[in-house]
Amino acid sequence: MMSDARLILLDEPGAGVNPTLMRDLVRNIQHLQETGRTFLLIEHDIDLVMEICNPVIVMSSGSRLMEGTPMEVRHDPRVIEVYLGE
Known part of the structure; x- marks a missing residue:
């Protein structure tokens, strides 16, 4: 920098x-x-990502799973399932 x-x-x-x-x-x-x-x-520190990134792109198994604002990503069911196992 x-x-x-x-x-x-x-x-x-x-x-x-x-x-x-x-x-x-x-x-x-x-x-x-x-x-x-x-x-x-x-x-991988989701709090850091949510604080400084916009847009956020979430990757899973080498592919883009979701792209959106931090709030959209945080509440997306696909992201929750992949990263939290729900």
Whole structure:
């Protein structure tokens, strides 16, 4: 993120990060989004995804299962079934 990249790819940026650093990470990403940066985020921390991503694309078995706003994704029955087993 030190260059002037317009597209930033992040793979599991929240993995192993303590809550204090996580808040800093979220603030930094949101600030960069406000300056026009686009992020492609691969992340399993659903709270992090819901806080900083819009749209959200959910993958399952290598295919796109669902795309929508964080609220749409959170309440989609297919997403719930695949990720929560309900």
